[in-house]
Amino acid sequence: MTDRNFNKDYVFDLLRGAARFTCSDLLSALAATVAEFPEAPIDNAFNHKQVASKQWARDMLATHTAGAFDHVWVMGGWIGILPAMLFDDARFSIKAISSFDIDPAVAPIAEKLNRKLSGKAAFNAHTADMYALDYTGADAPDLVINTSCEHIADLPKWLALLPPGCRVLLQSNNYTSEPTHVNCVASVDELTQQAGLSKLNYAGALQLPKYTRFMLIGRV
Ligand SMILES: C[S@@+](CC[C@H](N)C(=O)[O-])C[C@H]1O[C@@H](n2cnc3c(N)ncnc32)[C@H](O)[C@@H]1O
Numbered sequence: 559m560t561d562r563n564f565n566k567d568y569v570f571d572l573l574r575g576a577a578r579f580t581c582s583d584l585l586s587a588l589a590a591t592v593a594e595f596p597e598a599p600i601d602n603a604f605n606h607k608q609v610a611s612k613q614w615a616r617d618m619l620a621t622h623t624a625g626a627f628d629h630v631w632v633m634g635g636w637i638g639i640l641p642a643m644l645f646d647d648a649r650f651s652i653k654a655i656s657s658f659d660i661d662p663a664v665a666p667i668a669e670k671l672n673r674k675l676s677g678k679a680a681f682n683a684h685t686a687d688m689y690a691l692d693y694t695g696a697d698a699p700d701l702v703i704n705t706s707c708e709h710i711a712d713l714p715k716w717l718a719l720l721p722p723g724c725r726v727l728l729q730s731n732n733y734t735s736e737p738t739h740v741n742c743v744a745s746v747d748e749l750t751q752q753a754g755l756s757k758l759n760y761a762g763a764l765q766l767p768k769y770t771r772f773m774l775i776g777r778v
Contacts, residue, residue: 566596584646591671598667603637607766620649622759631699632657633688634706638668645675654680693720705729708739720778733769746772
């Protein structure tokens with residue numbers, strides 16, 4: 559029995575109680591996801607720093623765009639926390655969100671988390687390398703979100719795959735001690751330079767306890 563399994567009932571009961579108390583569909587979905595995937599790193603993906611980073615993404619997206627999208631694609635989408643937070647936010651009107659991650663373990667968890675929260679919208683999670691996707695087909699996205707820029711070796715090479723004018727939200731950070739962070743940046747200016755966006759609606763930094771996260775919203 560792992561530590562995660564050992565704590566499953568405790569975490570499930572607490573989340574379900576918190577969901578009831580706060581009338582939160584998101585916490586209710588998290589409780590159901592913990593119950594079905596007790597080994598999943600939901601505590602890591604939904605820790606206070608991850609939540610703060612994604613609340614910041616939501617707030618700046620709501621401030622700097624109209625908040626209405628036909629199809630949002632999320633790169634390195636992990637277990638689908640950001641789509642869940644977007645579906646749970648009345649400021650947005652989104653018809654569909656697709657999440658792509660190279661790790662085959664995460665798609666079923668993301669699907670479970672977003673199944674009810676997506677409501678009438680569509681949600682799907684795919685196992686794919688973001689460098690191998692076609693961003694220009696009939697089902698092309700009108701917003702591409704990549705909050706995992708620190709995890710990909712060549713940001714300009716990936717951005718070059720997107721059609722000119724495509725709207726993007728990018729996050730990276732300076733958390734160099736994490737081994738999977740192969741492409742950290744030291745400042746928002748460095749991220750701005752790397753990305754070379756044709757239009758920049760927002761550029762900012764969010765100081766967190768152990769590191770700073772950087773974000774750009776604009777068009778390639
Ligand atoms: C730790 S997670 C997310 C971290 C990020 N700060 C966030 O919360 O959005 C990074 C994810 O990127 C995925 N990833 C890394 N390289 C990728 C690639 N080339 N294509 C798709 N997903 C990738 C990993 O599998 C992992 O699930």
